[in-house]
Amino acid sequence: MVRVDGVFDAERVAVVGATEREGSVGRAITRNLLEDFAGEIVPVNPNIDRVFDRPCRDSLAGTDADLAVVVVPPEAALEAVETAGEEGIESLVVVTAGFGETGSEGARREAKLEELAAEYDLGIVGPNSLGVISTPSGLNATFAPDNARPGTMSFMSQSGALVTAILEWAADRGIGFKDIVSLGNKAVLDEADFVETWGGDPDTDVVLGYLESIEDGRRFIEAARDVTEGTPVVVLKSGRTDAGAKAASSHTGAIAGSEAAYEAGLRKAGAIRVDSTEALFDTGAMLAGGSVPSADGVAVVTNAGGPGVIATDAIGDSNAELASLAEETRERLADALPATANVHNPVDVIGDAPAGRFHDALEVVLSDPAVGSAVVIACPSAVLSFDRLAETLAAFRRRESIPLAACLMGGAAVEGAAETLAETDTPTYFDPTRAVRGIDALYRYREVRDRKERSPTQFDVDTDTARSILGRVERRSDNRLGIEAMELLDAYGIPTVDGEIVDSPDAALAAAERLGGDVVMKIVSPDILHKTDIGGVEVGVDPADVEGTYESIVTRARNYQPDARIYGVQIQDRIDLEEGVETIVGTNRDPQFGPVVLFGLGGVFVEVFEDTTVRIAPVSEPEAAAMIDEIESAPLLRGARGRPPVREDAIVETIGRISQLVTDFPAIVELDINPLVATPDGVAAVDLRLTVDPEKL
Template identity: 65%
Template structure:
């Protein structure tokens, strides 16, 4: 294990605040440790001579070689207790006491001091406001929960202490075991990233599960989880879904890519399986801990019940798995082994009078088929079937073929012994066949995650100083918004733009139209950082012939002033007009998320982007393979590939534009939101036609 080895494998634990007072947290923790912990338990309480048969010490400094201090004293003296632990050389501290950041300004101030003390003494500190920690291998239950977890290979962290107690009680009832359990509490020092990294190095942890309400350091979590998830599955249920300020956003990207989108993107990039329910959290954890990964996506269904077999088939259709297509040899083997009334195609219905031997023969044939990557064994109770004998056969065949199997035994008390047999062998069991299929699909998803190849983001040769000057010009004008006057920002980072010029008079408009349009029609746009949606006020004119440029200039300025008299009008942009016949309007943008940093968006663009919301996002920096995936993920992907006989756009140019945008927003933390809409994609490349961005002047 890593830097937290002694936290989970201590030889001596001191309970600071130990007591024998009935109903107290200090008593519960001390009693839980005395029950099964293989190491030494030390009681620290200056008001007691003895606690539950232990000699009580005045301070942790009075006891040598303490590995972990569990602090459960009033909030007013927690800091003193932690300082004493640090001075005594204790490296790992678990703060059970509440009354910190969760309890107002005074508690928040106390938590800042706690964090400073931890840094001073280089402490690994869990909490405060934590239920505690467990390690079932050592019988260590350093929590005030009513039960200890059973041994297993799942390590579990939770931001809710109450959820830990509920989960342990529920899991014990289902013979689901854990290796380590951590109640994260307020995460003042150690957070989810630290435990993911620790358990990734732990040979006794096969699966990491988590209940999270937020992530402290998004970038650290993505980096840690991405490294760990290559070898160890991570499954998380994330609560607290919100639209997070979309109504206040100043860009399309800001409106679409709220914090929920950031979590979705970040967890996906980190290789984390995100689930929506507690049931799925532990269903997936159980199968990932107990079953091998499927070699292919084909699922065989073997059942003695036609109706539930159809339900299972529907569930496969709703997943990213598929019904396995049996070989001719397999079909012939089924025909020989099963009655004439049986269905020898998938799902395999061995009919209701099937004894265990018929189930065994059918599953043996199915698992031998090279097109079968996983199997669901589905059985309803009958007078001819012994669930216990069936469970033993399933265990033997799964071990023989080393193919993942999920079992659905649709019964009540008659299934308990069989379920225990299957669970002991790592084969998950369910009443609902849809859960079995979802769990097998989780194996498929993790298989794909484990095979991902991570590519470092490319660093392009750009003009950072030119970009910095454009951003600082906004500060000099005392504004936090930039529009088409910032097109040079994109040029500095190699994102192609049409020829254009910004003018502030009729005559200059005519001259600019001649230069950029070369006698052809041009596009003209009002330039104002205060007018976000120029099209909505008639602030954009497309296809302006040379003879109408001067009058159009006056019209645009007049409309802008009538719409918003106090708006800053910087002039009118005269822009080269692009041939849109073979073009697709896309959007590329960024919204800076407080947890994960720059969130890059790509999708179908144009004026209806917020209505259609055909977009996808990534946490920056974005690599070339990840940018290509973004093109695949939008529903409008066929438009990019040449739908209805159109010529495909230059996808490589789109991918490069996304990467260059990612580099821009990573290089400049001052950029809070940015839209390139439309980013026009054609068979010959891309052009950024319009841009707007919001900046944080304090970051310039």
């Protein structure tokens, strides 16, 4: 297996397509390498004798390069890659475009590139990449106009243009990087490779990623889960879309589409997800320089009341909490500060505070055992020197393990102070909300780092019966099963409502009499997905009315869809919903992450309220319990408005059993149990719908 870090630690770099021609990518990359790279540079261009006073090679043959940067047209790029393989050059950056992003011919070229990589065991960045940067060696193998400042964050981006913008933006704010990679088309090396590499790099404190897709969700989860035990991973995932849900034929498929699957996948991976480029680097800057808080409380020290309130509101929306200062702390603050100061959190040192007063307040506040982190907010005043304040905060940062975020609410006057703080990895922000967001990242990462992994429960199930039931689709003209397959749930130990499917009014009456009391009647047809909408469901039918209701239900179904296949009518025992709650448990197979398990409020309004949450299978017991906590309707399950609480453990077990079912049988594409009625006595599945891929049985 190729070492991915070979892309960054090269000592001899060959540029295929090096040139001095103005405006060319080959010139820009060669010039960038010549600016700072500590190693050797070998220009490769058969049409030129020398490039920037260096002799050119005709090809990669004999260059003895550690890394080849390819900047020639697509077909020539493939030839260069093949030569690299023959010469034992294992690491390449293919800047050239014209591959999978351009249509069928480009896709052919990209497939060939993948073949060459497999044949010669090559680690290839790209194609269609801006290039790579590694600051320790001065490697800037990109055509970006700016180089990166040294730092401890490593950044990967699926957008090359975003890299160029970030380089300029970060330089103005004192933000530095260890490595940067423009992923391009990810034909060979993808985000999981770089997460693994940087996770093992002692010089990378935090991994940042802008991603539009994840090629192999399962592999990414495995890589990130290992890495995040010691290195935070922060991801900005764009392309939020419901396109994947449009083709779904189940409630779960419609709700747990691409975006929900990514959310669940990133959560399982332990990645911290953010929603903007600003948040990506706000979060990264704090994680790169801050230790994990030992206490839950955040202290705010400010010279202005309004920004202090803004910070307090932001803390209320975060994973942390506003620290409740001890009485002793408040007494010491009262002794150290003017009588008009506020000694409760947020601590207001008032507007005439010089840097020394901030120092005195912090000395006291940071010694409080409830304080795990602090936000220091300073607005301009005639007596405050931002430079002096920065020196004060830097001294605390060197001395204390408690993380600090500085909110310096000024313009040009704070530039020198920000530089001083950057030297001690203390991030600075203008907006108090952004400062709190940075602090919040430390608490979010603490949760990831301290999580206790538990293996999913393995239930005793009847896989042979389940396989036989799923195999029914092989004898049908479509791949959907409905309530006629309820025995599938029985095979996996999921309680179902008593009932049977009948094909005549007489049989319906007999079934109702066996059940006793009022019954529920449902049309059984794989072609009618929303039975309630067409009058295909009747609830609370008296046995005396069962025969007539049978005829009415079938007639409605025929009128609604004359060509629908109708297998009969299901007669079910009626569940009293006075003490029960209709929920949904389902699964959908995501292209990147595989089976996704959904839980939430069910019934006929499931797609209206969409009060659901998802996890990537297999789902452990703690994950299933957390799913119940996350839905807004959780109080309904726990006895809201005098109702008795339902058996949450029965829901947790059902989620686990469905997770095992879909893991055992990759042939299950989509599955809904809706409703799964939860009561104080347990759960019961009332309806079932699933789609099966017969080729995977």
